[in-house]
Amino acid sequence: MPFLCRTRKAALLGATALLTVGLAPPGARADIPDENYRPVLEHLLGVVMPPKLDALHDATANLSDEIDDFCAEPDQDGLDEVREDFHAAMDVWQEVQPWRMGPMVANGRDQHIEYWPDKHGTATRQFRKLMFDKPAIYTDREKIAETSAALQGFPALEQVLFDDKLSPKLLDDDEDGVFLCGYGGAIGANLERMTGELVDEWPAFAQGMMEAGPDSMDYPDAKFAATDLYRALHEGLLIIVSQKLGRPLGDGPKDGKASRAESPTSKRSLRNITHNLTGLFAIYDGKWGDTGEEGKGLSALIDSSLLDRSFRLNWQTMADALDKLPPSIVELLDQPDGYQKLADFAGQVSFVNTLVEGDVGGTTQLGGGFNALDGD
Amino acid sequence: MKHQRREFLKLMGVGGAFTLLPISIARGAAPTSIEDRAHYISASAGDHDDFYVSAFNANGKILFEQALPGRGHDLGLRPNHVDVAAVERRPGLYGLILDRHSGEVRAKLHCPKDRRFYGHAVYSDDGRFLYITENDFDHARGVVSVWDAEDGYRRIAEFDSFGTGPHELHLMPDGESLVIANGGLHTHPDFDGRTALNIDSMEPNLSIIDRHTGKLIHQAALKADWHQLSIRHLDVAPNGTIAAGFQYQGELTDQVPLVGLWQPGSEIRPIEAPDNVQLRMRQYCGSVRFDASGQVFGISCPRGGLITFWDVKTSDFLTHIAAPDGCGLAATDVAGQFVGTSGLGNGWRMDAIRRNRVELPDDSLKSLHWDNHLRRISI
Numbered sequence: 001m002p003f004l005c006r007t008r009k010a011a012l013l014g015a016t017a018l019l020t021v022g023l024a025p026p027g028a029r030a031d032i033p034d035e036n037y038r039p040v041l042e043h044l045l046g047v048v049m050p051p052k053l054d055a056l057h058d059a060t061a062n063l064s065d066e067i068d069d070f071c072a073e074p075d076q077d078g079l080d081e082v083r084e085d086f087h088a089a090m091d092v093w094q095e096v097q098p099w100r101m102g103p104m105v106a107n108g109r110d111q112h113i114e115y116w117p118d119k120h121g122t123a124t125r126q127f128r129k130l131m132f133d134k135p136a137i138y139t140d141r142e143k144i145a146e147t148s149a150a151l152q153g154f155p156a157l158e159q160v161l162f163d164d165k166l167s168p169k170l171l172d173d174d175e176d177g178v179f180l181c182g183y184g185g186a187i188g189a190n191l192e193r194m195t196g197e198l199v200d201e202w203p204a205f206a207q208g209m210m211e212a213g214p215d216s217m218d219y220p221d222a223k224f225a226a227t228d229l230y231r232a233l234h235e236g237l238l239i240i241v242s243q244k245l246g247r248p249l250g251d252g253p254k255d256g257k258a259s260r261a262e263s264p265t266s267k268r269s270l271r272n273i274t275h276n277l278t279g280l281f282a283i284y285d286g287k288w289g290d291t292g293e294e295g296k297g298l299s300a301l302i303d304s305s306l307l308d309r310s311f312r313l314n315w316q317t318m319a320d321a322l323d324k325l326p327p328s329i330v331e332l333l334d335q336p337d338g339y340q341k342l343a344d345f346a347g348q349v350s351f352v353n354t355l356v357e358g359d360v361g362g363t364t365q366l367g368g369g370f371n372a373l374d375g376d
Numbered sequence: 377m378k379h380q381r382r383e384f385l386k387l388m389g390v391g392g393a394f395t396l397l398p399i400s401i402a403r404g405a406a407p408t409s410i411e412d413r414a415h416y417i418s419a420s421a422g423d424h425d426d427f428y429v430s431a432f433n434a435n436g437k438i439l440f441e442q443a444l445p446g447r448g449h450d451l452g453l454r455p456n457h458v459d460v461a462a463v464e465r466r467p468g469l470y471g472l473i474l475d476r477h478s479g480e481v482r483a484k485l486h487c488p489k490d491r492r493f494y495g496h497a498v499y500s501d502d503g504r505f506l507y508i509t510e511n512d513f514d515h516a517r518g519v520v521s522v523w524d525a526e527d528g529y530r531r532i533a534e535f536d537s538f539g540t541g542p543h544e545l546h547l548m549p550d551g552e553s554l555v556i557a558n559g560g561l562h563t564h565p566d567f568d569g570r571t572a573l574n575i576d577s578m579e580p581n582l583s584i585i586d587r588h589t590g591k592l593i594h595q596a597a598l599k600a601d602w603h604q605l606s607i608r609h610l611d612v613a614p615n616g617t618i619a620a621g622f623q624y625q626g627e628l629t630d631q632v633p634l635v636g637l638w639q640p641g642s643e644i645r646p647i648e649a650p651d652n653v654q655l656r657m658r659q660y661c662g663s664v665r666f667d668a669s670g671q672v673f674g675i676s677c678p679r680g681g682l683i684t685f686w687d688v689k690t691s692d693f694l695t696h697i698a699a700p701d702g703c704g705l706a707a708t709d710v711a712g713q714f715v716g717t718s719g720l721g722n723g724w725r726m727d728a729i730r731r732n733r734v735e736l737p738d739d740s741l742k743s744l745h746w747d748n749h750l751r752r753i754s755i
Binding site: 106 | 652698
């Protein structure tokens with residue numbers, strides 16, 4: 001039986017290539033009717049995403065409250081609890097993060113929530129100065145929003161809560177401890193405010209996409225609107241490969257560096273990717289945890305059950321590989337074969353993205369047009 | 377049927393003269409306003425690696441398709457003449473001079489064996505000289521070749537473009553100088569001629585040269601942090617302001633400007649759209665075109681399916697209009713109004729001031745994929 005299972009699995013994994021070869025050229029394939037894209041839009045934008053944004057807002061609100069409670073009477077247990085709340089809020093954020101559209105990116109919101117990658121080490125430089133000067137604006141819960149994006153979101157809070165040198169100061173009743181608590185509280189409040197704006201602004205944005213039509217200057221048809229969801233899936237995987245894994249991998253084994261990864265201080269670089277994949281798969285599948293319904297995402301537009309099953313299996317293989325790795329790239333790269341494992345995983349994500357480009361993009365007809373794919 | 381027609385055009389070959397719809401018939405049905413009498417001309421493609429130069433009228437009715445031996449890109453219009461220069465996109469080997477009313481081939485240009493055409497060409501105001509951007513690939517050097525239209529399109533000179541990977545070029549309003557977008561990308565035919573070989577060290581710039589001597593007059597580059605912004609396309613306003621569109625070779629999430637304005641002699645001023653539009657530009661600009669007034673310019677972003685519009689006076693983003701796979705862009709004779717085409721076969725008339733988009737009514741336009749650039753011919 002296990003052999004049969006393996007055989008069946010191999011056949012499905014290989015089916016993608018066969019199907020790709022067997023697909024008719026785009027010009028010969030019938031167009032998917034525009035009305036077929038509308039239910040996908042309605043499901044993903046109207047049913048699936050709003051509860052996740054609520055969950056993000058709730059998690060940041062809880063984090064903000066917990067920081068305040070902790071700072072009222074700082075102790076190690078309290079700090080551990082705040083760190084757990086940080087992880088809980090980051091988990092939800094990492095699921096939502098790849099849906100890069102509308103209110104998520106308006107006014108640089110995604111970067112204010114999480115300024116990363118920080119190619120020039122802006123945060124480190126500014127953070128050093130901040131601790132030296134301790135400007136009052138950084139403990140002001142309203143005005144912190146006017147400060148540098150690098151110092152007002154999750155990465156800055158990560159430094160406050162997890163940095164080996166800084167976080168112990170939170171327990172001290174001195175100038176540094178008081179400032180760090182005030183700063184952490186302001187970041188928490190700022191995150192709560194920004195995620196609240198996301199909740200508020202999403203419905204109107206989603207409505208605009210769901211009402212795509214010839215009179216709309218933003219979305220002239222439902223297919224065009226659905227393209228933004230396909231792009232989020234495709235670009236989300238690209239960002240994982242080129243940035244979240246590519247940056248720590250560097251140019252080769254000797255150049256590997258965990259500190260270039262996302263969230264290295266809280267040791268959750270790969271945990272972030274686990275949650276990215278959850279949010280990304282929801283775009284394909286239509287189900288996101290307890291929210292939504294399987295088969296109502298982009299997969300609803302795929303008329304081949306074999307191709308759909310093959311894609312799901314390849315995705316699951318990639319997710320299983322990630323589950324076998326520790327949550328931290330710091331920890332992984334400390335292992336003798338850690339670099340190779342990380343490189344192998346990057347290769348798997350890259351492979352799945354070729355399936356997104358070829359199979360999902362081709363079959364849903366959302367993969368881009370003549371100029372978009374091969375302009376000059 | 378459509379396919380058979382294309383096959384027939386292919387069989388006719390590039391030397392054949394063929395007009396699907398005689399211009400007189402098209403004119404017979406034509407209304408009277410200036411815009412209604414305008415024609416548009418662009419490189420195009422069918423579904424089977426078949427490539428054309430095609431023209432359509434203001435309603436979107438195709439007037440002719442002239443088969444090409446390979447994919448075209450932009451077209452240069454010879455002033456006060458029927459000639460249109462169609463240069464193969466990079467790495468291009470052929471150039472054809474066509475009759476703008478029929479598509480008839482009037483002359484052929486051959487790229488020297490150690491050069492490749494880069495898709496753009498422009499004529500001098502008197503129509504005598506044709507200038508084409510080329511790649512001197514063995515030396516990673518951009519050049520501008522000069523062809524004498526009055527001497528059977530003989531190649532008579534070659535100037536340095538003062539950069540690598542030159543792409544679009546335009547005549548400046550003085551009629552005596554050329555502005556060149558040096559995209560900065562080094563490519564070589566041994567590596568397919570399109571793959572960039574110098575992403576880490578690319579140095580794009582805008583250069584203005586004397587069209588008679590090739591002497592460099594002005595040059596400007598973006599700041600070093602933005603060296604991966606390939607400056608590819610541009611247009612020039614009557615007052616000499618240059619609008620340029622960039623294509624970013626770096627990360628998807630990097631926050632970089634994609635549009636710049638340049639007054640020669642000063643620095644390039646980078647400008648950005650609001651974040652949610654900037655994201656949808658997908659780090660890639662296709663065509664740049666000023667409107668009839670020279671106050672508004674449009675920049676197409678085919679990867680994001682948007683046409684963005686900008687105010688040259690204030691350097692502000694004005695608005696955007698969705699245009700799936702839209703890339704070709706030409707100004708009508710009305711301020712703020714453009715005609716755009718798409719790789720999906722659509723054509724639209726767009727008004728940047730009223731934020732309005734109307735599909736061109738004739739469906740024949742949809743039989744082709746419309747390529748990167750669109751030119752308007754006033755009749």
